[in-house]
Amino acid sequence: MTAASAEQQGYLEDFEKLAARASRNGGAWVGDLRRRAMDRFRSLGFPTTRDEEWKYTSLDALRRACLRTVDAPAARPVDGSGPFESGDWERYELAFPWTGREDSTGPGGARGGATAKVPGKGSGRDTPDGRDESLFIGRLADAVERRLPWTEAHLGRHADHDGHALRALNTAFLEDGGAVRLGRGVDLDRPVHLMYVADPGQAPNRIVHPRTLVVVGAGSRLTLVEAYAGAGDAVYCTNAVTEIVLEDDAELDHYRLVREGGGTFHIGTVQVHQARNSRYRSHSVTTGGAITRVELNALLDGEGADCLLQGLYVAGGSQHVDSRTAIEHARPHGTSRELYKGVLNDRARAVFNGKIVVRKEAQKTDARQSNRNLILSRDAEIDSKPQLEILADDVRCAHGTTIGQLEEDELFYLRSRGLDAALARKLLVHGFASEILDGVAIEPLRDGLTSRVLAELGA
Amino acid sequence: MLEVRNLHARVEGKEILRGIDLTVKAGEVHAIMGPNGSGKSTLAQVLAGRDTYEVTGGEVLYKGQDLLEMAPELRAVEGVFLGFQYPVEIPGLNSLYFLRAAVNAARAHRGEEELDAVDFMALAKERMKAVEMGEDLLRRPVNAGFSGGEKKRAEIFQMTMLEPTLAILDETDSGLDIDALKVVSQGINLFRGPERAIILVTHYQRLLNYVVPDMVHVIHNGRLVKSGGKELARELEDTGYSWVEDAAGTGTDDAMEQPTGHAAGREGGA
Ligand SMILES: Nc1ncnc2c1ncn2[C@@H]1O[C@H](COP(=O)(O)OP(=O)(O)OP(=O)(O)O)[C@@H](O)[C@H]1O
Ligand SMILES: [Mg+2]
Numbered sequence: 001m002t003a004a005s006a007e008q009q010g011y012l013e014d015f016e017k018l019a020a021r022a023s024r025n026g027g028a029w030v031g032d033l034r035r036r037a038m039d040r041f042r043s044l045g046f047p048t049t050r051d052e053e054w055k056y057t058s059l060d061a062l063r064r065a066c067l068r069t070v071d072a073p074a075a076r077p078v079d080g081s082g083p084f085e086s087g088d089w090e091r092y093e094l095a096f097p098w099t100g101r102e103d104s105t106g107p108g109g110a111r112g113g114a115t116a117k118v119p120g121k122g123s124g125r126d127t128p129d130g131r132d133e134s135l136f137i138g139r140l141a142d143a144v145e146r147r148l149p150w151t152e153a154h155l156g157r158h159a160d161h162d163g164h165a166l167r168a169l170n171t172a173f174l175e176d177g178g179a180v181r182l183g184r185g186v187d188l189d190r191p192v193h194l195m196y197v198a199d200p201g202q203a204p205n206r207i208v209h210p211r212t213l214v215v216v217g218a219g220s221r222l223t224l225v226e227a228y229a230g231a232g233d234a235v236y237c238t239n240a241v242t243e244i245v246l247e248d249d250a251e252l253d254h255y256r257l258v259r260e261g262g263g264t265f266h267i268g269t270v271q272v273h274q275a276r277n278s279r280y281r282s283h284s285v286t287t288g289g290a291i292t293r294v295e296l297n298a299l300l301d302g303e304g305a306d307c308l309l310q311g312l313y314v315a316g317g318s319q320h321v322d323s324r325t326a327i328e329h330a331r332p333h334g335t336s337r338e339l340y341k342g343v344l345n346d347r348a349r350a351v352f353n354g355k356i357v358v359r360k361e362a363q364k365t366d367a368r369q370s371n372r373n374l375i376l377s378r379d380a381e382i383d384s385k386p387q388l389e390i391l392a393d394d395v396r397c398a399h400g401t402t403i404g405q406l407e408e409d410e411l412f413y414l415r416s417r418g419l420d421a422a423l424a425r426k427l428l429v430h431g432f433a434s435e436i437l438d439g440v441a442i443e444p445l446r447d448g449l450t451s452r453v454l455a456e457l458g459a
Numbered sequence: 460m461l462e463v464r465n466l467h468a469r470v471e472g473k474e475i476l477r478g479i480d481l482t483v484k485a486g487e488v489h490a491i492m493g494p495n496g497s498g499k500s501t502l503a504q505v506l507a508g509r510d511t512y513e514v515t516g517g518e519v520l521y522k523g524q525d526l527l528e529m530a531p532e533l534r535a536v537e538g539v540f541l542g543f544q545y546p547v548e549i550p551g552l553n554s555l556y557f558l559r560a561a562v563n564a565a566r567a568h569r570g571e572e573e574l575d576a577v578d579f580m581a582l583a584k585e586r587m588k589a590v591e592m593g594e595d596l597l598r599r600p601v602n603a604g605f606s607g608g609e610k611k612r613a614e615i616f617q618m619t620m621l622e623p624t625l626a627i628l629d630e631t632d633s634g635l636d637i638d639a640l641k642v643v644s645q646g647i648n649l650f651r652g653p654e655r656a657i658i659l660v661t662h663y664q665r666l667l668n669y670v671v672p673d674m675v676h677v678i679h680n681g682r683l684v685k686s687g688g689k690e691l692a693r694e695l696e697d698t699g700y701s702w703v704e705d706a707a708g709t710g711t712d713d714a715m716e717q718p719t720g721h722a723a724g725r726e727g728g729a
Contacts, residue, residue, distance in 0.1 A: 407547075410547050410549050413546070413547040414557070415508070416507050416508065416509075416531050416532075416534075416535055416540075416541050417535055417557075417558075417564075418564035418565050419557075419560055419561060419564055421532065423564075424532075427552055427556075431549055431551030433551075434551045435550075
């Protein structure tokens with residue numbers, strides 16, 4: 001094994017602390033998983049721009065920052081309104097406020113204090129034996145500790161960390177986050193809202209590793225809102241991994257919302273495994289953060305699986321936002337639709353990499369991908385790269401990229417009706433973004449996101 | 460209300476308006492006719508403040524103010540309305556939201572209270588009825604996927620909502636079926652009033668049968684080469700524009716008839 005670099009030293013120390021503390025919790029497999037992942041991180045090190053996958057996104061600043069790991073979410077009551085302009089809508093809510101304060105450890109070394117507003121019956125809290133598999137909405141730490149069988153079956157089995165240093169790091173430090181398990185044929189009556197809240201002002205130079213596991217059983221339906229919010233300009237890193245498993249005919253509407261503070265690195269992976277005739281719909285909205293990189297990988301591993309990826313990234317100032325998606329069609333008759341839109345202002349830089357793989361046996365695949373960008377400033381930049389690997393011969397596959405500015409005609413039309421130039425611009429940007437925002441079915445959430453997006457652009 | 464004096468404008472180095480003189484008084488309707496490419500839309504857009512056209516000479520007074528100094532949005536709230544020859548489609552922008560913002564911009568400028576959504580809707584419904592426009596159109600994004608005729612009707616509807624003082628309608632009659640033409644004409648006639656003026660850019664006598672103009676001007680090659688009463692339009696219908704080309708062919712401004720009436724006494728050419 002290679003010697004750990006100086007930059008890795010803090011991570012190793014923090015890891016040993018965690019390993020000692022967490023060894024009692026859950027089965028031995030969790031400890032093994034963590035240690036294997038830590039070994040991978042040690043030998044991989046932080047990626048550099050010499051790695052093809054990280055060509056346009058440099059993590060040098062993150063590497064040099066030598067962030068220390070916050071060991072568990074701090075206890076803090078959730079008032080229900082949340083920091084994400086989430087508004088008033090019926091939901092099951094779990095909040096993970098990481099403040100990095102020393103008092104985040106509860107009495108007797110009990111971890112966490114993530115607060116939950118979850119359904120009584122069958123929730124993580126109320127079925128201590130964990131036998132009721134039809135419904136679990138709770139903390140991953142709880143689910144693992146109680147050895148619920150779906151944790152071992154899926155945790156760390158989908159998001160590959162062998163070749164990815166940051167996923168390896170998340171896996172090495174995996175401890176808590178949201179866990180949702182629906183058994184067969186459950187149609188949950190309201191969305192599940194996972195809130196990962198960072199308050200780096202309390203203790204800067206920290207890194208957190210939220211881990212989310214969602215397993216939707218055959219024929220079940222779920223709406224999941226996974227939100228990351230931070231405040232202030234302190235240096236901080238969210239390094240998140242979410243694993244999603246959709247069994248046969250399962251359906252998931254997934255909102256992944258990122259609104260980090262100005263000094264934040266946000267690195268995230270969503271790994272989706274789709275079985276036969278399952279439907280996955282992703283709506284990803286990213287604002288804020290200094291450097292953001294979100295990878296979304298979907299494996300359509302059953303016949304007739306259906307995947308829709310919609311994304312919106314908005315960046316200004318000197319923000320850097322990198323969206324990387326990979327849709328892999330492994331079985332016949334799958335469909336995928338992808339539309340990612342970006343709005344860039346000032347000196348912002350965006351990267352879009354959309355990969356579609358159609359394996360040889362995935363005949364009759366129908367895949368379409370599109371990336372559209374609106375550039376509001378001369379100094380903003382976008383690198384957009386579609387990547388198709390088609391090994392089957394009977395498929396339909398299309399992709400397209402556009403990069404444009406606000407239309408002079410449209411601006412003049414609005415101004416000729418009395419709207420001042422700033423308002424006209426704002427309406428046009430909103431018009432561009434609304435194609436994605438309109439896909440947000442939860443109305444108060446959509447309104448909150450819309451104002452957030454416009455505010456981000458100073459509009 | 461509007462005085463255009465020796466207006467010159469060019470786009471991409473090409474001179475398109477080459478000395479326009481035009482005076483429009485409150486209460487009047489002026490028609491501007493002329494061959495394709497003669498500069499009608501350019502004139503209309505310059506008056507509305509489009510900055511892709513560079514004004515290289517002349518002046519424009521609107522209610523005594525220097526119109527060319529004003530931003531397009533200021534012209535609009537001051538009561539200038541341009542009905543576009545080709546209204547722009549803006550997918551993603553809600554028509555109702557847009558129009559309410561426009562109406563309220565004008566109201567705010569006049570120091571009036573803004574209309575709330577309910578009052579606005581009531582007004583919109585009433586005005587829509589007047590131009591027989593389907594309410595469903597308002598539920599769609601601005602002009603998005605509208606047919607040619609629907610777009611023109613929507614322009615007139617916007618005009619009736621914004622209640623401008625000077626309406627410049629650029630070929631609002633083109634693309635309308637016979638019934639729609641009647642409805643739109645009715646809309647324009649309802650809008651006519653002693654405090655308002657209208658400039659109609661059109662290719663067809665048909666519109667002028669419904670909206671009878673006080674003056675008709677012929678534009679050719681960036682200049683108004685002939686002006687007259689409503690009978691001039693009928694004359695043009697019979698003879699076409701070949702004669703203006705002949706007239707322009709003589710090459711001197713003196714050979715052209717000066718615009719009559721309000722422009723009398725001023726230089727017709729550069
Ligand atoms: N943006 C532009 N760039 C280059 N040329 C232009 C531009 N706008 C107008 N022109 C030219 O200016 C001339 C006048 O155009 P304009 O649109 O004013 O004509 P018009 O009289 O309205 O014609 P029509 O009856 O066809 O609507 C045309 O030759 C046109 O090609
Ligand atoms: Mg024209």
